[in-house]
Amino acid sequence: MINLKVNGQSLLSDAPPDTPLLWVLREELRLTGTRYGCGLGLCGSCTVHLNGQAVRSCQINVGDVGAAAITTIEGLHQAGAHPVQKAWVEIQVPQCGYCQSGQIMQAAALLAQNPNPTDKDIIEGMNGNLCRCATYPRIVGAVKRAVQMMKETNHG
Amino acid sequence: MAKDNLPNVSRREFLVRSAALSGGAFLSIGVPPALMSGAAAAAAEPATAAFTPSIWFTMTPDGTTTMHIVKAEMGQHIGTAFAQIIAEELEVPWSKVRLDMPLESVEDFAVYGLAYTVNSGSVTTEFDRIARAGALGRIALTEAGCKLLGAQMANCHAAEGRVIDKASGKSVSYGEILQKVKLDRKFSYPNDFKQVKLKDRSKYKIIGKSVPALDIPAKTNGQAKYGMDVFLPGMAYGALAIPRSRYGAKVQSVDDSAAKSIPGYLKSVTIDDSIGKCTGWVVALAETYPAAVKAARALKITSDPGPHGSLSLDGIMEDFSERLKRPEESAAWVLEGDVDAAMPASEKQLEAQYTSDMVCHATMEPINCVVQHASDDSWHVHIGTQSTSFLRMTLTGYLAKVLNKKPEELKVYVHQYLVGGGFGGKQDYDDALAAAYCVKELGRPVKFIQTRESQFATSFPRTPTLHKLKAGVKNGQLTAMNHDIVCGWMGPRFAVGKQFNNGTDWLQLDSVDGKKADIDQWSIGGSDHWYHVPNHRVRAWNSDKTTWSVQASALRTVSNSYNMFVVESFMDEVAHAAGKDPVEFRLAMLNGKGGNRGIPNTGYPAGTPSDYYMDQLWISLPWPNPDTWPKYESGTVGGALRLANCLKVAAEKAGWGKKLPPNTAMGVALSSAEERQSPTWVAGIAEVTVDPSSGKYRVNKLTIAMDMGLAINPNNIKAQIMGSALWGASQVMSERLTYKNGAIEQTNFHEYQPIRQVDVPQFDIHLIESGRHPVGVGEPASTVVAPAVANAIFRAVGARVRHMPITAEAVLGAMNKKTA
Numbered sequence A: 001m002i003n004l005k006v007n008g009q010s011l012l013s014d015a016p017p018d019t020p021l022l023w024v025l026r027e028e029l030r031l032t033g034t035r036y037g038c039g040l041g042l043c044g045s046c047t048v049h050l051n052g053q054a055v056r057s058c059q060i061n062v063g064d065v066g067a068a069a070i071t072t073i074e075g076l077h078q079a080g081a082h083p084v085q086k087a088w089v090e091i092q093v094p095q096c097g098y099c100q101s102g103q104i105m106q107a108a109a110l111l112a113q114n115p116n117p118t119d120k121d122i123i124e125g126m127n128g129n130l131c132r133c134a135t136y137p138r139i140v141g142a143v144k145r146a147v148q149m150m151k152e153t154n155h156g
Numbered sequence B: 001m002a003k004d005n006l007p008n009v010s011r012r013e014f015l016v017r018s019a020a021l022s023g024g025a026f027l028s029i030g031v032p033p034a035l036m037s038g039a040a041a042a043a044a045e046p047a048t049a050a051f052t053p054s055i056w057f058t059m060t061p062d063g064t065t066t067m068h069i070v071k072a073e074m075g076q077h078i079g080t081a082f083a084q085i086i087a088e089e090l091e092v093p094w095s096k097v098r099l100d101m102p103l104e105s106v107e108d109f110a111v112y113g114l115a116y117t118v119n120s121g122s123v124t125t126e127f128d129r130i131a132r133a134g135a136l137g138r139i140a141l142t143e144a145g146c147k148l149l150g151a152q153m154a155n156c157h158a159a160e161g162r163v164i165d166k167a168s169g170k171s172v173s174y175g176e177i178l179q180k181v182k183l184d185r186k187f188s189y190p191n192d193f194k195q196v197k198l199k200d201r202s203k204y205k206i207i208g209k210s211v212p213a214l215d216i217p218a219k220t221n222g223q224a225k226y227g228m229d230v231f232l233p234g235m236a237y238g239a240l241a242i243p244r245s246r247y248g249a250k251v252q253s254v255d256d257s258a259a260k261s262i263p264g265y266l267k268s269v270t271i272d273d274s275i276g277k278c279t280g281w282v283v284a285l286a287e288t289y290p291a292a293v294k295a296a297r298a299l300k301i302t303s304d305p306g307p308h309g310s311l312s313l314d315g316i317m318e319d320f321s322e323r324l325k326r327p328e329e330s331a332a333w334v335l336e337g338d339v340d341a342a343m344p345a346s347e348k349q350l351e352a353q354y355t356s357d358m359v360c361h362a363t364m365e366p367i368n369c370v371v372q373h374a375s376d377d378s379w380h381v382h383i384g385t386q387s388t389s390f391l392r393m394t395l396t397g398y399l400a401k402v403l404n405k406k407p408e409e410l411k412v413y414v415h416q417y418l419v420g421g422g423f424g425g426k427q428d429y430d431d432a433l434a435a436a437y438c439v440k441e442l443g444r445p446v447k448f449i450q451t452r453e454s455q456f457a458t459s460f461p462r463t464p465t466l467h468k469l470k471a472g473v474k475n476g477q478l479t480a481m482n483h484d485i486v487c488g489w490m491g492p493r494f495a496v497g498k499q500f501n502n503g504t505d506w507l508q509l510d511s512v513d514g515k516k517a518d519i520d521q522w523s524i525g526g527s528d529h530w531y532h533v534p535n536h537r538v539r540a541w542n543s544d545k546t547t548w549s550v551q552a553s554a555l556r557t558v559s560n561s562y563n564m565f566v567v568e569s570f571m572d573e574v575a576h577a578a579g580k581d582p583v584e585f586r587l588a589m590l591n592g593k594g595g596n597r598g599i600p601n602t603g604y605p606a607g608t609p610s611d612y613y614m615d616q617l618w619i620s621l622p623w624p625n626p627d628t629w630p631k632y633e634s635g636t637v638g639g640a641l642r643l644a645n646c647l648k649v650a651a652e653k654a655g656w657g658k659k660l661p662p663n664t665a666m667g668v669a670l671s672s673a674e675e676r677q678s679p680t681w682v683a684g685i686a687e688v689t690v691d692p693s694s695g696k697y698r699v700n701k702l703t704i705a706m707d708m709g710l711a712i713n714p715n716n717i718k719a720q721i722m723g724s725a726l727w728g729a730s731q732v733m734s735e736r737l738t739y740k741n742g743a744i745e746q747t748n749f750h751e752y753q754p755i756r757q758v759d760v761p762q763f764d765i766h767l768i769e770s771g772r773h774p775v776g777v778g779e780p781a782s783t784v785v786a787p788a789v790a791n792a793i794f795r796a797v798g799a800r801v802r803h804m805p806i807t808a809e810a811v812l813g814a815m816n817k818k819t820a
């Protein structure tokens, strides 16, 4: 049994330690918001936070997570109202939606580290996340909008 | 979507239940049995009595209106568009609108018709009839409300979910009406349907407004549900071992001794491929998905590679060149004037050969599904698919075959989920057949997910193509044009039924050359452009070998994606030869005369794409009679002049002709995708900078002007245009699928590279609302980008690249050729 800290809860997994975290989250813990796209760290669909850092959950074995705190899209904000999520709805980013959990988790980690990103920071920071619907322009727009929202709450 | 919590419940039960929950009253409008042919009417009879079921919407006494969306939700936000159209005429407040996706079954097929989402056709084909359904609902409610208010009909109207009596100023809400009155208003088909007066567009309050898409919030918080997000008790997992060939392999032996040591491994199943689907497929089954993947990789399979086992892309291109030498085997698609006479009579002739590579859909969601054989002997597929109805029909036929039953004995249901990207790549259904076969073999529900690797290996690519073009120019005008196209035709592959139904030629049109040979519109369309060329001929060759070996299929805009690249690149070549500006040259040919006038306002039958005749499939099923629907206006009305207008707008907005930095230029291209009879008019201008030392280029900006008749949701249309234009950019810049020894070579996103954030250009988008019938917006813009980029590269550095994708090496090569 492996003890995992997911979205603030302590959860048990009986998966073999070499199981990619992605599949434990999705199929065992049924946190299906984390998506499988490539399994090789090439697309970013499976992005979650490990101690606040954006990581590709398809590239981490569940046995290696240890005591690190895992955050999935379901746990980013209890009401789904993280500034990045709000900006995503306001700017109407998602099309098919499949890549968007990963995009949002990537963006949220990016902004946690760099609350004042330049356009270049955003574009480069989001470049690892594929979107086949090519919602790219709106992703950049929404990250900028989230920056604004975060400032408003900080100053308000 | 409501259906998530209603597993295995048929539409009728859903309605009964919601009625019980909500106090016994709801409004719905059903299609009367009269609308359907005999068998269909019988099937639909119990379902369409009184007001159940609704095919388009259901309203409950709390005033909530749930729109039933039979189209796949795959990023185009079609549910929101349909809901806007219905809500507008029904006069319900937008805040009370919800969406769901009906279950696909034999019974509901008779009511809803074909659930199939392709061709950017959803709004085009459904707009009229769903607007009328909304209007009839409003009339029924207004009459009932008027009675409740004791008012005169002439004084009553509906707005914002209320019926209002102008005389007394009193009003009653739709919800109250439903609570107090049992509605029993019948409308006749087709007369009432045809005659109901639709709103004047100037009165629109919801159509034309950029309301937020109803499916978006769930896509930001992890709640959105795709096929693989379903869990059923006792479910096992399946992963596909990569078949030896893309198509036609035959499994000879499977050794699973290594797989047996993987904890959780259950068994391997060689899929019955006797209907020509899933050829050479072996699926490993296990208790978890990672175990299934491991096991699939551990299987030692020997296969006969089948008839295409030694075929490679080179061989396909050689086959194309050989065919081109045999004009007697071609079929003519366009035949105007006399090309053979006009060509020598011209002053200047030019010839060019173009080619395009294979590409595939590579949807971010790999194909997946969950299949269950329920205790009542019914079969359930949980899936996000574009081919909801075809999947059910094919699976019914397949199960009948492998279970040795009659199709009529089988109850097959398709539960539709969100589609994580379609682009034409989710209209095949091998995965569902394979999963169902595994369910039969294992006796447990199975969740089947393609690994990215098996997804590439079994993708349904766009065919490679070879084109030969010839033009004759006289007095600075294009007087003669010949376009020869060789490729794999996808139509014959889709006509699986052919093999079961004695070789009918459904999906194929007749050639126009007197041979009346089969010709595949989906492989040739787009070459029938809207320019006035007095002598114009298009001839096509089918490389059947290619179709079957690579499994050629429809990919976003279908044949337009290569034909527009070729036609529009060549138009610039001709303009250059004629010494004309590319914009002026095009405008002169877009005169809207003759055949390019567009079809006069006769229209098409709503909701039933006339090209698909499902009764040709081996399972004959009820089909709504197309003649009884009101006709809608053809998208061709206005013809080439609308395309000219788009071009003028794009050229003006982009500042065509303005001075640009060195090695930077604009290129232009037009498109009328999807088909000649269903055009969306679009002009695109790409500004591109080329690095002459490396041949690398960057698309700086895309200016796009599109005439879609009526913009249902402008903000979403802009998103669709950006997404599809970037799809086009991706195809011209970096996407390439290759084929070797019968198999697709690429395995994952390091080898197949769609566009990413760093390559995204700026956008300037202009929506042109010409007041005509609304047409599709999710695809057409993708077709102008490749040729506009090619033309810009030529204007920037003089390099004409006649192959898609355009690599830096090719640009460099073409530049050197120019200087040599």
Ligand code: FES
Pocket (backbone or CB within 6 Å): A035, A036, A037, A038, A039, A040, A041, A042, A043, A044, A045, A046, A047, A056, A057, A058, A059
């Ligand atoms: S699924 Fe993990 S990066 Fe693609």
Ligand code: FES
Pocket (backbone or CB within 6 Å): A094, A095, A096, A097, A098, A099, A100, A130, A131, A132, A133, A134, A135, B075, B364, B420, B421
């Ligand atoms: S929204 Fe469809 S893949 Fe990104």
